[in-house]
Amino acid sequence: MPSNHPEHRTADRLDGIRGTIFSEMSALAVRTGALNLGQGFPDRDGPESVVDAAVQAMRSGRNQYAPGVGVPELRRAVAGHQARHYGLDLDPDRQVVITTGATEGIAAALLALVNPGDEVLVMEPYYDSYTAMIQMAGGVRRPVTLRAPDFRLDLDELRAAVSDRTRVLLLNSPHNPTGTVLDRGELDAVAAVAREHDLVVVTDEVYEHLVFDGNEHVPFATLPGMFDRTVSISSSGKTFSFTGWKVGWVTGPTSLVRAVMAAKQWLTFTSGAPLQPAIAHALEEESAYYEALAKELEVKRDYLCDGLRELDMDVYVPQSTYFVTSDVARYGFKDGLEFCLALPEMAGVVAIPSQFFYDDSDEGRHKVRWAFCKDHEVLEEGVRRLRAADLHA
Numbered sequence: 392m393p394s395n396h397p398e399h400r401t402a403d404r405l406d407g408i409r410g411t412i413f414s415e416m417s418a419l420a421v422r423t424g425a426l427n428l429g430q431g432f433p434d435r436d437g438p439e440s441v442v443d444a445a446v447q448a449m450r451s452g453r454n455q456y457a458p459g460v461g462v463p464e465l466r467r468a469v470a471g472h473q474a475r476h477y478g479l480d481l482d483p484d485r486q487v488v489i490t491t492g493a494t495e496g497i498a499a500a501l502l503a504l505v506n507p508g509d510e511v512l513v514m515e516p517y518y519d520s521y522t523a524m525i526q527m528a529g530g531v532r533r534p535v536t537l538r539a540p541d542f543r544l545d546l547d548e549l550r551a552a553v554s555d556r557t558r559v560l561l562l563n564s565p566h567n568p569t570g571t572v573l574d575r576g577e578l579d580a581v582a583a584v585a586r587e588h589d590l591v592v593v594t595d596e597v598y599e600h601l602v603f604d605g606n607e608h609v610p611f612a613t614l615p616g617m618f619d620r621t622v623s624i625s626s627s628g629k630t631f632s633f634t635g636w637k638v639g640w641v642t643g644p645t646s647l648v649r650a651v652m653a654a655k656q657w658l659t660f661t662s663g664a665p666l667q668p669a670i671a672h673a674l675e676e677e678s679a680y681y682e683a684l685a686k687e688l689e690v691k692r693d694y695l696c697d698g699l700r701e702l703d704m705d706v707y708v709p710q711s712t713y714f715v716t717s718d719v720a721r722y723g724f725k726d727g728l729e730f731c732l733a734l735p736e737m738a739g740v741v742a743i744p745s746q747f748f749y750d751d752s753d754e755g756r757h758k759v760r761w762a763f764c765k766d767h768e769v770l771e772e773g774v775r776r777l778r779a780a781d782l783h784a
């Protein structure tokens with residue numbers, strides 16, 4: 392029997408959804424004074440001109456509710472970005488909605504499209520808000536595992552995961568936490584599955600510009616015939632290093648964007664009014680920022696991967712994002728969580744146990760995610776501390 396104590400009165404839709412591991416590990420970093428190589432936020436803010444544009448918007452009185460779909464100049468800027476980078480031709484009035492970060496876009500899309508009992512295909516390891524929102528929408532997740540060492544999409548596994556109850560395929564490329572960028576061959580195969588089973592594809596592309604080694608990010612909506620069944624989600628947080636602003640967007644065909652808006656209007660209704668014109672400015676004027684950021688991150692990725700490799704961990708070099716995954720089984724801890732809880736004391740460093748992003752507990756047990764979107768000195772100090780420590784249980 393559930394207790395009737397007020398603290399225990401959460402609704403069934405939250406059953407089994409644990410608090411996000413990112414908050415837990417960031418709190419651990421603050422409590423112990425350890426270096427936070429866990430949560431994915433950069434040490435440095437994005438372009439000064441974007442901050443100036445936000446200040447200017449506040450000073451000029453843009454401080455009341457923005458239109459629910461977002462301010463016109465940001466919707467136009469998002470459409471312009473999709474046209475310039477990907478050749479997509481969007482109507483900014485009907486095919487773009489501004490959201491409170493990608494997180495709200497994901498929530499609104501799942502609430503709008505998933506009926507109780509519907510199955511949702513999701514790549515695992517998964518971003519934790521996906522599984523929470525699938526459950527809150529009453530859906531059932533069907534994970535398709537990206538397996539180490541390459542973390543590629545197993546197309547047979549994908550096909551086998553589809554049933555007659557599958558309704559939505561939730562894609563994430565570039566992928567957090569593995570850094571996998573799905574290539575055209577993989578995406579074509581996903582498109583064939585979506586077509587055959589008439590699925591709606593919700594695609595989270597927040598790392599679209601943080602891709603390394605000349606790899607190409609191909610938005611799913613650009614594949615032949617896919618635009619009409621695809622809800623694309625992105626955000627300014629990672630692209631412009633303003634993760635705290637929470638300005639994101641959803642784009643797609645009019646009917647699907649209307650569906651997302653139908654849910655979004657009852658979540659936040661509208662998102663940070665003065666931040667929206669500033670992000671419009673960023674999208675239009677600051678593309679050099681994210682081009683440089685991707686190059687910088689590539690160098691930091693190499694530095695952290697080399698450092699971790701010297702510790703004799705299996706290190707899986709990512710093609711994109713802020714994160715590298717390693718396997719810590721050799722240190723003798725029961726799992727990644729035990730390792731990560733001991734890490735502040737052993738080494739003064741915090742990392743994220745990836746096991747919470749898996750249904751397949753064997754695959755996830757000893758995987759640990761490290762963030763490299765940090766100042767070089769922070770990474771240097773992190774690697775120095777790890778090297779000096781005894782990391783064994």
Ligand SMILES: Cc1ncc(COP(=O)(O)O)c(C=O)c1O
Nearest residue numbers: 492493494518567597626628639
């Ligand atoms: C894959 C993925 N999607 C969405 C988000 C959240 O984006 P936002 O901060 O814009 O809500 C993140 C942030 O870490 C992420 O990694």
